[in-house]
Amino acid sequence: SQKIEQNSEALNIQEGKTATLTCNYTNYSPAYLQWYRQDPGRGPVFLLLIRENEKEKRKERLKVTFDTTLKQSLFHITASQPADSATYLCASALFNNAGNMLTFGGGTRLMVKP
Amino acid sequence: DGGITQSPKYLFRKEGQNVTLSCEQNLNHDAMYWYRQDPGQGLRLIYYSQIVNDFQKGDIAEGYSVSREKKESFPLTVTSAQKNPTAFYLCASSGAGAYTFGSGTRLTVV
Numbered sequence: 001s002q003k004i005e006q007n008s009e010a011l012n013i014q015e016g017k018t019a020t021l022t023c024n025y026t027n028y029s030p031a032y033l034q035w036y037r038q039d040p041g042r043g044p045v046f047l048l049l050i051r052e053n054e055k056e057k058r059k060e061r062l063k064v065t066f067d068t069t070l071k072q073s074l075f076h077i078t079a080s081q082p083a084d085s086a087t088y089l090c091a092s093a094l095f096n097n098a099g100n101m102l103t104f105g106g107g108t109r110l111m112v113k114p
Numbered sequence: 115d116g117g118i119t120q121s122p123k124y125l126f127r128k129e130g131q132n133v134t135l136s137c138e139q140n141l142n143h144d145a146m147y148w149y150r151q152d153p154g155q156g157l158r159l160i161y162y163s164q165i166v167n168d169f170q171k172g173d174i175a176e177g178y179s180v181s182r183e184k185k186e187s188f189p190l191t192v193t194s195a196q197k198n199p200t201a202f203y204l205c206a207s208s209g210a211g212a213y214t215f216g217s218g219t220r221l222t223v224v
Contacts, residue, residue: 008154032213043120043204043215044157089156091213102213104149106156 002028004092004105012111019080019106023073023090030092031100033073035064038087038107047076047088080112117141120205121217126224127192127199135219137191137205146188147213149204157204163188178210193223199223 003026013019023033032051036044050057050066050073057064063076077084087109091102118139127133129158139146139220145164149157159172169197177196190209200223206213 032211036213041202041218041220043206043212043217045215046212049211099212100208101159101162104157 002026002092002094002103004090005082005104006088006090006102006108008106008108009095010111012108012113013080015081015112015114017080018108019077019084019112021075021089021090021110023105024074025071025092028094029068031095032078032093033064034067034091034093035073035075036060036089036091038089044113074107077110080110082112085110085112092114116205118205118207118214120219122219125219127221128224130194132191132193133207133221135203135205135221137188137190137216138186138206139188139207140215141207141209141214142185143207143209143214144185144195145208145218146180146182147206147208148180148188149206149207151202151218160203162191163210182189206221 005024029091034049035047038044050064059085061078065074087107089107090105093100093102121136148160151155158174160178161172161180163169166185169180169182169186179191201221205216
């Protein structure tokens with residue numbers, strides 16, 4: 001079965017710096033990867049989706065890359081702000097069809113200090 | 115506004131009691147899911163449904179039951195057979211691609 005691995009240790013960075021979070025997958029190459037943000041006591045919120053044939057995707061201060069050789073996705077937040085502090089979840093889908101099942105990683109907690 | 119609503123936000127269960135968590139969506143999504151999240155851990159799939167009147171077990175279905183009589187609704191019952199039910203429960207729905215999650219129900223055994 002698919003396994004998604006994220007660094008379980010919290011990432012602490014200074015405001016204004018770029019935060020980089022890692023997501024590694026094993027076994028099967030996903031059709032696409034998704035990134036979600038989760039605040040304490042709340043449900044995850046969808047941020048970005050990147051497909052297998054895409055190298056990079058951007059949305060405002062967010063950037064996601066997908067490296068099928070390394071079996072890895074990197075999630076970057078540039079010019080980070082304290083409001084970016086949250087847990088970020090990576091999820092993979094094996095197929096492109098509707099209602100496709102996602103496998104979630106354990107998430108990485110990001111702390112941005114002023 | 116379209117969205118997914120979970121209720122209640124907090125729920126307390128006594129030993130040996132069944133409780134039902136509500137999940138309603140008005141996004142016209144076919145697929146719905148229930149996840150369990152324990153402190154500091156990722157999401158574990160309990161049950162999912164890809165169409166009305168059909169549902170499948172996820173990775174940790176034992177001690178849980180669901181129904182999908184309407185497209186909008188996917189309630190989860192935590193039965194007395196679930197020995198460690200204290201957790202944060204999340205419902206989600208999807209059309210194609212991204213999931214939309216509810217705000218969760220925190221269940222505590224007292």
